[in-house]
Amino acid sequence: MHETPAASWADTLAVFDLETTGIDIDTCRIVTAHVGVIGPRGEVLEQRQWLVDPGVEIPTAATLIHGVSTERARAEGLAAAQAVAEIGETLADATRRGLPIVAYNASYDLSVLRREAERYGHDPLAGPEHVVDPLVIDKAVDRYRRGKRTLTAACAHYGVELLDAHDAGADAIAAGRVAQAIARAYPELAAIAVADLHRQQVEWCRDQAVRYQEWRRMNGEPEFTTSGAWPVR
Template structure:
């Protein structure tokens, strides 16, 4: 990872929270949490705090999902904590970071925060309706290096910014790598990014909307989606 030039970077990258979920699938309204990670990094990217949860999601984990994150139904049922407890504790941990003014980094934030919101409703936990401040390296990278070719998965983007990612699709590894990518972006694009996390959060709302509109136009042009079914650009939660 690029060495952080502390006096040349925005204050918001000095201490960041990190958040990631591994789940039973990609439908935020119906799929469930399998593993979760919430932690904090210091200005050098070193881990300050770290907690990972394994949940018993209460439903079978599809083989395809288990092949990605490595957790089978049998393992989750034997070793996992009841889903309601995990959802409450993850929500409380995130709420504490936001209350302390610590920005939370989540790669493709609308996925994780939306799925957590639906899980909260499912288990009678008060949801985080408006997570803030949030830093989404996917949105910031697309804005900062718009015309770079290639995929924008976390593993590809981490490699681009020389951020190690050992154990991709493991919640703690992905969360920590995403936090370090956010800090690497702050170093590389310090002259382009807002100086305050509040402004960065607000800017990302517009950037995500514009990116969704551009992707919608492209998919309509190649016949992948119908013009009446645009991509939802809501951020950081849908």
């Protein structure tokens, strides 16, 4: 893989990930969260993590993925209303500092956070306007690569270590390092200003959703629909 210095947008990144009770952005609740900052070599400069009592039962299927049971969340977790406020403010602080927010499949995590903010009467995270989503970018720059596009698969492809998948901290940091690896691998992408990259991802995600919807409809699901809204649905 061709290595070039990362662009300025990739030098210092805020990284963000949630683990939740499910996959429906309108109903699922936050169980764990991580907001951190990584430097040019992927080194961890700052990190903050939350274990949250979501106020509802955590389905067994979700516990099997991220390892947090209802009993543990109730015993050790922060009240959801307080946690959601803290997560939002920590991300808002990162944006005020001019840091891009990296999240893998950002439209899921940022949408869940917005729904949770609305649920508890908090102001939602403004914008955000400088988001970097390695999933959207990877599918755009390497459209025809075969195989899965999970974070684990992206880490393997770009040579990023991921030791504890589905841990919010491990996933957030790995996503940031994948973003930096993509910036090194594609110099033309690395040269784009982060605001322009954000706007480009809006278009890429919309186009990717259109193609995916067409594929699903051609393969036995004629009523299938999906949203291409990004970074918040």
